[in-house]
Amino acid sequence: MRWTVNKKPDSKKLKVLQDALQVDEIIASLLVQRGIETYDEAKAFFRPSLKNLHDPFLMKGMAKAVARIEKAIANKENILVYGDYDVDGTTSVALLSSYLRTKYSLVQTYIPNRYDEGYGISMKGVKYAYEFNFTLIIALDCGIKAIDKVAYAKEKGIDFIICDHHRPGIEVPDAVAVLDPKQDDCNYPYKELCGCGVGFKLIQALASKEGKTIEDLVEYLDLVATAIAADIVPITGENRVLAYYGLKIINSSPRPGIKAIIDLVEKEELTITDVVFMIAPRINAAGRMEHGNYAVTLLTDMEYDEALKHAAEINQYNIDRREEDKKTTEAALLQIEEQNEQKQFTTVVYDENWHKGVIGIVASRLTETYYRPTLVFTKSGQKLAASARSVRDFDVYNALEACAEHIEQFGGHKYAAGLTLDEENYQAFKKAFEEVVSQTIDKKLLIPEIKADAEIDLKDITPKFYRILKQFAPYGPGNMTPVFVTNNLIDTGYGKCVGADKTHLRINVTQPDAGNMVAIGFSMADKFDLISEGKPFSAAYSIDENEWRGEVSLQLKLRDIKEAKTDIQ
Structure with a gap:
């Protein structure tokens, strides 16, 4: 270690901040290290304010998205709210669907099956929308790379609005509106929103057209804070404000579904860390072990008794998940030892029988053990699917991009990603990934660090x-x-x-x-x-x-x- x-930090900056805040040098130093150098910046940091949230219409595509939703409601169209099966996706779907249903009834939700459909927008999902006469799909926490699925939907007379926060590719889908602050030509001031955060900006924009203020939407922030915590996005700027007020709601008046989980874990006051380790795994377990629909049902329950019943079901899924996670981690560690690959720059393991729902967790555990960029593969239909995790300061997404010739599709972040490939490409990919990482990683990053x-x-x-x-x-x-x-x-x-x-x-x-x-x-x-x-x-x-x-x-x-x-x- x-x-x-x-x-x-610079002594002049420290002195200015110390004098302004009347704090000791250590506190001033901690603030300057976090980019806080003035009294006003410190005030915004220590006293997060909803007034500091940005105008949602600064986000590229927002006006078009709002206009299309208003048109759908005016014309009594069927709206399908579509999201990924993880915490960010299911909270996003719960957030937008519950908001829309306060004023419009023709709204349904759709979460893809992790095992049958895989990550993101699926052709099965689009066909479902066509079969049941949905003319607008709002995709949350996914869709930024679903070019062919959105094109197919357009042929069928279905419009898409995409609310995503993952990195776009060279081309973006031909949707009515694409809300993603990571687009190069999007001038939205804060780039690090999670998927649920982007969804919240959409309901903020919709609400503003009805004369509502941000204070009218605070009740939704328990979902946003849960997604921020689970998706490990930066808790800076706008995310800090959303997380701060979301935690207040979680600890004072959470929705029935979140209250039911809190009561099950018997915790009085939750921190963001508690949300990460107590709330998020249970919501995630639904999509990992059964289906993400269970999580959406829990998070949109209106009655506490119903929520408690659903929370107990999800809690059991989490117990099952822990058992599967332990078994798979032990098998993966044994495979690494048998293959004598501890001295490589990467950790890549595969077993066709591993449960797809736990490979991301197992990848995290292997990264903690060997401190290498890690991929855990399993069989998914006719393909191999993997979860990737990285070590601090190494961009695994860029490494996967360099191996794109061997991959069918991939997406994700700097530290976590997912991919699929054909089984015959597995060995070539494994070799290429090792070569890319060995040539690009700073070797000191392979030693765990305490900062x-x-x-x-x-x-x-x-x-x-x-x-x-x-x-x-x-x-x-x-x-x-x-x-x-x-x-x-x-x-x-x-x-x-x-x-x-x-x-x-x-x-x-x-x-x-x-x-x-x-x-x-x-x-x-x-x-x-x-x-x-x-x-x-x-x-x-x-x-x-x-x-x-x-x-x-x-x-x-x-x-x-x-x-x-x-x-x-």
């Missing part, structure tokens, strides 16, 4: 410091939980391995001229020798609160421990 500590924001001393960690630190939330890409490094720590002699199987490390740390603090390191019992017998050590950690018997105290949540004076970049 390598540690890197961010360089201290720390600053070196501090224990005496810097005061209640006031932590009160300000808490206001940095919600955390996520672009605004990660602050991580600190402290040197010359000593265990007071109470350090021990804890937990039922003694796999965790609990230390009572001190520093010269400082008091004591408890530090907890999960799955770090193997580091005990580094802190025993009064040996000085360095720690990388974040700061959180520990509640015990009604008493709340600050503690260090350890990320790693090293011998004192170990080189830190």
Whole structure:
């Protein structure tokens, strides 16, 4: 594990911000590192405001999209709201369909079957729309590359509106409107919306034509915050505002479906991290193990009792998913060892019997284990399908693009993507992917990294410091939980391995001229020798609160421990 500590920002910038905010240098440094250099920028960061959301009509195609939906409603056309089967897709479909149904009844939803139709817009879905006389399909979280499907729909007299956030190809579909801020000629100020975020901008635009304000749409933000958390998009700018207010709704007055999940997991107040690990996996499990329709049904339930029943079903899917995930991960790790591929620059594994619903999760686990750009393949109909995951700072999407001659189709982001290919192309693709990555990746990226924001001393960690630190939330890409490094720590002699199987490390740390603090390191019992017998050590950690018997105290949540004076970049 390598540690890197961010360089201290320019002293003049720090001084200006310190004076403006009346905060200490460490807080000012954390803000400047996040691109916040003025009082007004800090105010917008610490006090997110719905007034700071952008005009939805700045997005290319928005006026056309709104006009086409208004025309469909005026002419009593059947509207099909179509979305992907993951969290971003199902929340998007729930959001737009529930909004449209507040004023119009001829609205249905469609989620493709992961196993029968695959990712995105399917020919089966378009044929369904034609068979049941839908003349407008609004696609969410997918569609930016569905050129042939949109063309086919047009031949059948079906219009498309595409709301996507994935990177477009050279050509975009011939739809009535394409809403995607990542289009080169789209001047929308914020480029990092998730699919549900783009869907929210569409209902914001529709609502504004009826004289409604953003305050009238706050009830939908529990869905948007859930999608932002699950899709791991940057929690900066507009996403920060949407996530901040969405969390407020989740914790105060969530829709029945989300409340039912919260009640099942028995958590009182959720953070973005809780949404990622408690809410999102259960919504995702529907599409992974059965069908994404179950998630949409849950998220659009109007009655709590019905929602609780559907949440219990989805919770069982999640239990099944965990079992399948564990079994597949073990098989994949064994395959890597047997093929002796640990020394390669990539991890690529395949088994035709692996469950397609868990290969993305397994790819993430393999990336954590070997820290390589990773692909996990399984059989999907007559094709092979894969989920790709990457290591920090390496663009796996670009690597796949360089191997496009071997791939039938692919799409995704810098760190996560999906693809399909013909089975006969598997070995050629695997070889090409290894070559591309080995030639383009910075070799230090193959070593797991802890990025720390600053070196501090224990005496810097005061209640006031932590009160300000808490206001940095919600955390996520672009605004990660602050991580600190402290040197010359000593265990007071109470350090021990804890937990039922003694796999965790609990230390009572001190520093010269400082008091004591408890530090907890999960799955770090193997580091005990580094802190025993009064040996000085360095720690990388974040700061959180520990509640015990009604008493709340600050503690260090350890990320790693090293011998004192170990080189830190």
